[in-house]
Amino acid sequence: MQMAKKFIFITGGVVSSLGKGLLSASIGMLLENQGMKVAMLKFDPYLNVDPGTMNPFQHGEVYVTDDGAETDLDLGHYYRFTSSPLSKVSNTTSGKIYDTIISRERRGDYLGNTVQVIPHVTDEIKAAIVAGSEQEKGIDVVLVEIGGTVGDIESQPFMEAIRQFRLEHPKDCINIHLSYVPYLKAAGEVKTKPTQHSVQALRSIGIFPDLILCRSESPLGLAVREKISLFCSVPKECVLELIDLKETIYELPLHLTDQNLDKLLCSLLNLSCKKGNLTDWKKLVEKIKHPKQTLKLGLVGKYITHQDAYKSVCEALYHAGAVCETKVDIHGIESGQLEKNLSLDGCDGYLVPGGFGERGWEGKIAIAKLCREKKIPYFGICLGMQVMVVEFARNVLKLNKANSTEMDPDTPNPIISLLTEQEQIKNLGGTMRLGAYPCHLKSSSKAHAAYGETKISERHRHRYEFNNTYKKRCEENGLLITGTYSKEDLCEIVEMANHPWMVGVQFHPEFKSKLTAPHPLFVAFVQAMLKEKKGG
């Protein structure tokens, strides 16, 4: 007989940005290490239907799934730490819930009843939990991370829904609360009061945490944990610490198993506990902590001051670095500044990630020119590929006004442009080529050498495409098209001939890189930088 599905709800208190996403991902990983099949869900209380239209300065990266959902960046953590299915049902926002309810109300589906937060909104949230648990066969444990902080007005329906859910499945749910325990320098001690208050806030709405994780700068000590246990009514062995990990976030699951979190989870959920095996993971963490060499990588974008805007790109670089026993020092270069002053600080290679809009565009073109001329490794992702193509058209094909129609709709040489069938699109939300597309690789290309196969699948998020009118001229002059989506003859990969490694991809490989399975293109890029650094 299959055991009943188990549900873990993860809430946060005191302040945001405590690392709830990473904690959830690590818990998922520890459960998989116990032989469980997990599904990870993220509920975001904001009113946007999805984060697709949100400014990266406010929201960080938009993570795209195979089925084309534009989701919260925490799903990237889930991908990197677990094998959870990730799809449209994995990320639910208040906007999405209300959108469904209001459309239903307009159709008259509620048969004249008053539509209310309880039960209609909470029912819809509970239905989303169930949908997440049924997206694949054999899911044992569903982890539901609730975005925001307890006490926020907008998260209340989600809190209420998880309270009801536990009432309906009393034996199969647990609540984990992540709190913050600050160190007050003036008093010379850590303070537990904010944690006490956030647990009180939770309990006042009927949610009683089973485990409390305390984020703090340094270890808490038994006395502090006992105090939290007493005031928050949680056994002291269920008060754990989550200290700042200075070297790598990939140490988090190890830090948690050291405190027996896996055993505690199994006992709270009534699951039999196995020994588990984290040996391979530990080896990788050691590689990250003890690199043999360092590379300096220039990341050229307009959101570099926001640490989460290029999250998956940075993680993919660290993964590739780990396998090559190399520390990849990421050096953010603000593309807008580059337009005024091309000071480059001598990086071993440059990566131009995805992006939208004109600001910083010419600065990125300048970087591509420098990399092409000086034969410095260059990796262009999505917009970064378009940059590479436009630079080539202007400076090699001598079409000096060539551009993407995103930047100049009237360019005489629209080498990057919208597909005709897309030209009527007016709304900004949900109008892009999104999600996984197959790509065929040309044998003996750099991409083929990296992947080691000719058929791959990668995820997209863009509107503009390479314009095939220019294909022949590009190839004749040294810009090779080495990957295509054959069904619609769309260019997916370009490579510079006679260059150590200058590759642009229209898709986002960073979404599919893990520490245990670094993405082949990122590995090839890091290897190329190492080779060039050692003198080619």
Ligand code: GLN
């Ligand atoms: N702005 C470009 C486009 O829409 C690139 C998008 C991206 O880099 N994700 O095609």
